[in-house]
Amino acid sequence: MTRPLLLVGQPLLAPLLPLLRTDHDVIALWETPASDQLRKVDALVWAGEFPLGRDLMDAMPRLTLIACFTVGYDGVDLPLARERGIAVAHAGNANxxxxxxxxxxxxxxxxxxxxxxxxxxxxxxxxxxxxxxxxxxxxxxxxxxxxxxxxxxxxxxxxxxxxxxxxxxxxxxxxxxxxxxxxxxxxxxxxxxxxxxxxxxxxxxxxxxxxxxxxxxxxxxxxxxxxxxxxxxxxxxxxxxxxxxxxxxxxxxxxxxxxxxxxxxxxxxxxTPHTGGATHEAVGRMAETLMANLAAHFAGLPLPSPVADMMLERG
CATH class of the missing domain: 3.40.50.720 (NAD(P)-binding Rossmann-like Domain)
Incomplete structure (x- = not known):
């Protein structure tokens, strides 16, 4: 059975790679994957505060999920994702x-x-x-x-x-x-x-x-x-x-x-250097939520923590 292919977006997410590789094939954006690899990507794991450019999304025609490891997702172009039928998930209220x-x-x-x-x-x-x-x-x-x-x-x-x-x-x-x-x-x-x-x-x-x-x-x-x-x-x-x-x-x-x-x-x-939600416990919950979002998506089930369009407040 072919495993889903994930693209992980930022080096700060590198500690997630061993966990993600238990159920998925994984490539890292910072290792400059070839264009033919990007065309096969099924889901993107992203740190939501970083802008997600249209060019990167264009390079992944099979993309069906943007899974933000973070609670925030302000870097994701939600209208563009919705237009392309791409689901967006985040870490909910983990921190x-x-x-x-x-x-x-x-x-x-x-x-x-x-x-x-x-x-x-x-x-x-x-x-x-x-x-x-x-x-x-x-x-x-x-x-x-x-x-x-x-x-x-x-x-x-x-x-x-x-x-x-x-x-x-x-x-x-x-x-x-x-x-x-x-x-x-x-x-x-x-x-x-x-x-x-x-x-x-x-x-x-x-x-x-x-x-x-x-x-x-x-x-x-x-x-x-x-x-x-x-x-x-x-x-x-x-x-x-x-x-x-x-x-x-x-x-x-x-x-x-x-x-x-x-x-x-x-x-x-x-x-303080953006450490408000950076506890060991919160990061653990974020990882659990990420894995649950990925598992549900590829099983055809509702996302445990989807992004609700047009939200202006945390939570």
């Missing part, structure tokens, strides 16, 4: 709880001066006179942009911390206990902390712009665990430099990896 933990951690790190305090102590600057006061989480107003799986998981954690929660998303959700703002600007004006947890696409690129940052204000904190492209990064840096925004805690950037020089002289930021 939502871990990203939510990271988001809360970024808030705590910035608001309670944990990272800066560590540096302050190590530099020998801690004296009786220099003792700092930080801001409590209890009673802080948290605005969440994008109330999908990650946004809900953060709200549940924040509620346990006695924070006041509001949110905005493109569609009302009657089953949520937290109030939905009229728009992002209104949410920012009513928040001490604005968390970006929305799914990214070309329609919401730069949605957190200078006007939203001004609405959040000089005491406000912007936290982003979604995609860097959702924030106008130049406007963010300008707002931080001028003091129009109180601070930022970021796990994602535009582009990635970010140039550290952009942030070198901004002391009011906490930065």
């Amino acid at each position: 939502a709880e871990d990203v939510a933990d990271h988001a809360i951690g970024l808030m705590l790190a910035h608001r309670r001066w944990i990272v800066a305090g560590d540096r302050h102590l190590r530099a020998g600057a801690w004296t009786i006179e220099s003792k700092m006061r930080t801001r409590s989480m209890n009673g802080a107003r948290l605005g969440i942009v994008g109330m999908g799986a990650i946004g809900i998981a953060v709200a549940e954690r924040a509620q346990a911390m006695k924070m006041k929660i509001g949110w905005w998303g493109p569609r009302p959700k009657s089953d949520l206990p937290w109030p939905r703002a009229d728009d992002v600007a209104a949410l920012a004006r009513d928040s001490d902390i604005l968390l970006v947890a929305a799914r990214a696409d070309e329609r919401n690129r730069g949605m957190i712009d200078a006007a939203i940052l001004d609405a959040l204000g000089p005491d406000g904190l912007l936290v982003n665990v979604a995609r860097g492209q959702l924030v106008d990064e130049s406007a963010l840096i300008a707002a931080l430099r001028s003091g129009r925004l109180g601070g930022a805690a970021l796990d994602v950037f535009d582009p990635e990896p970010t140039d550290p020089a952009r942030w070198a002289d901004l002391p009011n930021v906490v930065l």
Whole structure:
């Protein structure tokens, strides 16, 4: 029996090769496969944040599935896939709880001066006179942009911390206990902390712009665990430099990896290198979901974790 042929797209997915080869024939894009090999590819395993070009899809006329190892799939041209009858799968909510933990951690790190305090102590600057006061989480107003799986998981954690929660998303959700703002600007004006947890696409690129940052204000904190492209990064840096925004805690950037020089002289930021969902446990769940999507597809069964068209929020 002929085994399905998979093309694996990025070197960062190389650890998956032994697992994938148990049930499939596998070739790697970074090893520059010949055009006749690409013509035989049945499914593409892809890291969804990377743009998937039309030229590559054109080279694979037998392609019937794009299986994103990641939760995100913003690099995939969904209309083109739909036009060609190509199914698209992703990792579902495999890392939502871990990203939510990271988001809360970024808030705590910035608001309670944990990272800066560590540096302050190590530099020998801690004296009786220099003792700092930080801001409590209890009673802080948290605005969440994008109330999908990650946004809900953060709200549940924040509620346990006695924070006041509001949110905005493109569609009302009657089953949520937290109030939905009229728009992002209104949410920012009513928040001490604005968390970006929305799914990214070309329609919401730069949605957190200078006007939203001004609405959040000089005491406000912007936290982003979604995609860097959702924030106008130049406007963010300008707002931080001028003091129009109180601070930022970021796990994602535009582009990635970010140039550290952009942030070198901004002391009011906490930065992590897109590690919010990168836990051993989440990656294990992502691998299990990938294998389940592939097995179901080639068995002619419904995908366990298909991409729903036109989704703007995570989850």
